[in-house]
Amino acid sequence: MTDATPDQIDGAAAKGRLDRLRAGLKRRHAKETRFKWYGRLAIAAAMIFLAILMVRIVAQGHTAFYTHTVTVPVYMDPARVDRAYPQGSNFEQMAAEQQLKRWGIQDDAAGAASRQMKALFSSELKFVAADLVAKRSDVIGETVPLAVPLSDEADLYLKGEISRDTPEDQRRLTDQQLAWLDRMQAEGVVGSHFNTALFTNGDSTQPEMAGVLGAVVGSALMLMVTALIAIPLGVGAAVWLEEFAPKNKLTDIIEVNINNLAAVPSIVYGLLGLALFINWMHLPRASPIVGGLVLALMALPTLVIATRSALKAVPPSIREAALAMGASKTQTVFSHVLPLAMPGVMTGAIISMAHALGETAPLLLIGMVSFVPGVPHAIDQPVGALPSLIYIWENASERAFHERTAAAIIVLLVFMIIMNTAAIILRRRFERRW
Amino acid sequence: MKFRIFRSAEDQTGAGVGAADPTESVRMGGQVLPEATSPKAASAVEARLEDATPVSGPTVVATPPTGPIKIAARDVSVFYDGKQALYDVSLDIPDKTVTALIGPSGCGKSTFLRTMNRMNDTIAGCKVTGRIAMDDEDINDRSIDPVLLRARVGMVFQRPNPFPKSIYENVAYGPKIHGLVSAKSEMDGVVESALKRAGLWEEVADRLQSSAMGLSGGQQQRLVIARAIAVNPEVILMDEPCSALDPIATARIEELIDELRERFCIVIVTHSMAQAARVSQRTAFFHMGRLVETGDTEDIFQNPRERRTLDYITGRFG
Numbered sequence: 001m002t003d004a005t006p007d008q009i010d011g012a013a014a015k016g017r018l019d020r021l022r023a024g025l026k027r028r029h030a031k032e033t034r035f036k037w038y039g040r041l042a043i044a045a046a047m048i049f050l051a052i053l054m055v056r057i058v059a060q061g062h063t064a065f066y067t068h069t070v071t072v073p074v075y076m077d078p079a080r081v082d083r084a085y086p087q088g089s090n091f092e093q094m095a096a097e098q099q100l101k102r103w104g105i106q107d108d109a110a111g112a113a114s115r116q117m118k119a120l121f122s123s124e125l126k127f128v129a130a131d132l133v134a135k136r137s138d139v140i141g142e143t144v145p146l147a148v149p150l151s152d153e154a155d156l157y158l159k160g161e162i163s164r165d166t167p168e169d170q171r172r173l174t175d176q177q178l179a180w181l182d183r184m185q186a187e188g189v190v191g192s193h194f195n196t197a198l199f200t201n202g203d204s205t206q207p208e209m210a211g212v213l214g215a216v217v218g219s220a221l222m223l224m225v226t227a228l229i230a231i232p233l234g235v236g237a238a239v240w241l242e243e244f245a246p247k248n249k250l251t252d253i254i255e256v257n258i259n260n261l262a263a264v265p266s267i268v269y270g271l272l273g274l275a276l277f278i279n280w281m282h283l284p285r286a287s288p289i290v291g292g293l294v295l296a297l298m299a300l301p302t303l304v305i306a307t308r309s310a311l312k313a314v315p316p317s318i319r320e321a322a323l324a325m326g327a328s329k330t331q332t333v334f335s336h337v338l339p340l341a342m343p344g345v346m347t348g349a350i351i352s353m354a355h356a357l358g359e360t361a362p363l364l365l366i367g368m369v370s371f372v373p374g375v376p377h378a379i380d381q382p383v384g385a386l387p388s389l390i391y392i393w394e395n396a397s398e399r400a401f402h403e404r405t406a407a408a409i410i411v412l413l414v415f416m417i418i419m420n421t422a423a424i425i426l427r428r429r430f431e432r433r434w
Numbered sequence: 435m436k437f438r439i440f441r442s443a444e445d446q447t448g449a450g451v452g453a454a455d456p457t458e459s460v461r462m463g464g465q466v467l468p469e470a471t472s473p474k475a476a477s478a479v480e481a482r483l484e485d486a487t488p489v490s491g492p493t494v495v496a497t498p499p500t501g502p503i504k505i506a507a508r509d510v511s512v513f514y515d516g517k518q519a520l521y522d523v524s525l526d527i528p529d530k531t532v533t534a535l536i537g538p539s540g541c542g543k544s545t546f547l548r549t550m551n552r553m554n555d556t557i558a559g560c561k562v563t564g565r566i567a568m569d570d571e572d573i574n575d576r577s578i579d580p581v582l583l584r585a586r587v588g589m590v591f592q593r594p595n596p597f598p599k600s601i602y603e604n605v606a607y608g609p610k611i612h613g614l615v616s617a618k619s620e621m622d623g624v625v626e627s628a629l630k631r632a633g634l635w636e637e638v639a640d641r642l643q644s645s646a647m648g649l650s651g652g653q654q655q656r657l658v659i660a661r662a663i664a665v666n667p668e669v670i671l672m673d674e675p676c677s678a679l680d681p682i683a684t685a686r687i688e689e690l691i692d693e694l695r696e697r698f699c700i701v702i703v704t705h706s707m708a709q710a711a712r713v714s715q716r717t718a719f720f721h722m723g724r725l726v727e728t729g730d731t732e733d734i735f736q737n738p739r740e741r742r743t744l745d746y747i748t749g750r751f752g
Contacts, residue, residue, distance in 0.1 A: 247558055317595035318598075320591060320595065321591070321595040321596070321597060321658070322597070323556055324589035324591070325588075325661065326582070326584035326611065326612060326665070327581075327607075327611055331611055
């Protein structure tokens with residue numbers, strides 16, 4: 001039956017064959033539908049995880065983007081202000097005592113009330129007042145309104161993060177301090193505004209004064225070093241391996257090694273960097289130059305692989321066309337093959353840079369987890385990096401650092417999104433270049 | 435040269451002949467006509483071949499070309515990774531003539547074509563032996579730079595492969611890299627004349643700066659020919675230049691080849707017997723890596739002297 005030629009199949013057999021086809025067809029369609037649904041489920045699951053991550057980070061971090069300031073009138077008592085060295089004067093104590101006096105509260109001999117009042121102001125008060133005195137000595141003897149940040153705990157209370165329902169001994173602020181904060185708010189001297197310190201300051205031990213700028217600059221310097229080293233080396237190596245290298249045992253070994261290096265855990269690169277750049281070459285610890293070199297080592301294999309696959313994707317007909325025109329091998333590669341592979345090369349480069357930007361483990365080993373105040377401006381100074389800043393803040397004991405951790409993560413993610421968008425834009429631009 | 439061939443269909447592309455039984459060449463080979471038989475008895479070709487006296491070993495039936503020889507190949511063999519693809523091919527290619535290389539797929543005709551501009555050099559594991567002389571100069575000699583050779587021997591491929599750049603840049607590329615033209619105005623002239631000679635000028639004159647990829651397949655192939663002739667080569671190799679084109683585009687390319695013949699030595703590989711008959715003056719028939727028969731195109735098609743040639747051109751195999 002099965003080997004009957006079409007014209008030998010009679011009516012019944014033809015019908016049987018058609019039925020079998022129909023049954024099979026139904027099964028095939030069912031399989032197809034099922035597969036479509038697997039795909040949709042997978043995408044949905046991925047989207048849900050992403051949404052949970054984003055919602056979680058934004059929910060935790062959005063409060064870090066605004067902060068509270070209190071405006072207090074401070075009488076610059078000539079007896080207590082040190083004219084020669086304004087920073088030496090105890091402005092916080094002055095402001096706290098004056099505030100208690102204004103409210104008619106009697107301090108005890110030990111100064112417990114003024115100590116509690118002082119704790120509501122950020123220690124930044126001292127620097128604001130000292131700056132003012134240094135600039136205008138005529139304010140001494142006058143009463144000047146000073147706008148100063150509230151301390152991190154007071155700020156958290158006003159953001160609703162600290163509840164009165166928590167027993168007093170389990171929170172940092174006493175009932176007395178909470179009552180004073182409520183009174184300040186009722187008097188209208190407390191204002192909330194965008195937390196510029198988060199973007200203009202380096203790291204600080206005071207959460208209300210801590211910012212990501214130092215880490216952003218550190219990461220940018222490091223990435224610059226990485227890009228300057230990894231991109232030329234990686235693209236060069238890939239071009240040589242793909243276009244010029246003879247196919248022999250040696251190049252086979254090199255190829256296998258590059259593929260394996262791409263899978264080496266990043267912390268191993270950190271160890272290598274520690275041994276090679278710091279202990280042997282004596283480059284400055286925790287500096288962007290060392291960080292950049294380590295990240296460049298880590299990015300190289302990925303970059304070589306991405307570039308090679310971009311070069312492989314260039315149709316051989318283009319190579320043949322150029323060679324047959326009498327172009328030399330170098331001319332063929334650099335004026336035809338590489339330009340065509342450019343979008344892929346750029347994408348590979350930017351993706352590996354974005355990967356390097358987010359890498360933390362190797363940075364821990366070259367000392368980039370230390371507290372670095374201020375904003376760096378040289379590649380041989382110790383710096384912080386965004387991922388290590390996130391790590392440091394997450395481990396800090398002050399609660400106010402936790403919302404800032406989430407804020408720093410948002411900054412890092414925004415960086416990544418900017419880099420990936422740049423990759424897409426460059427890709428588009430290069431593809432329709434001529 | 436215009437004469438009708440027995441079959442007009444262009445799709446006589448052979449399939450699977452390369453994988454044929456290796457003993458086939460032994461069975462089919464060696465049926466060479468005795469020299470004494472007169473080639474004039476065209477009507478009795480079949481009968482004569484049946485009675486042909488087999489001789490031992492494959493022998494090439496060759497009638498030498500008239501006119502000056504541009505390329506002389508002697509005992510050319512090609513090996514890919516030690517596997518022989520071409521066996522001792524000796525062929526004279528006359529100047530200012532179109533020579534067609536025909537034969538079933540995998541017969542070595544493209545391989546032979548690529549030995550003439552040393553494109554086989556670019557394939558890893560490929561070895562060429564024998565001597566190929568262009569104007570009595572061995573092109574495989576150490577002193578010959580393949581870059582210079584390819585400036586003298588242009589090539590057109592099966593699929594149009596313009597560079598993904600503008601039409602102008604495509605044509606100007608050769609003269610630019612070989613440093614033949616320096617001034618911009620001179621280059622404009624070179625591009626224009628190359629495009630005119632390739633019969634493309636009328637169609638692209640107003641859009642020289644637009645992408646070559648926007649042209650149709652036939653236009654792209656003529657652009658590639660323009661690109662090849664812009665450096666004024668002495669020889670143009672064409673590897674099935676029309677196999678990716680429709681009949682109208684094919685006809686235009688064929689006309690172009692006929693015009694170019696006056697200035698260049700042209701070697702064309704084709705799967706279309708009709709095309710070989712239409713455009714070429716000399717034909718070489720390859721089979722299983724060997725040159726079987728070569729001679730004037732009219733003789734080969736009307737009066738083949740080898741059994742396999744007859745079988746191939748009449749469509750018995752291939």
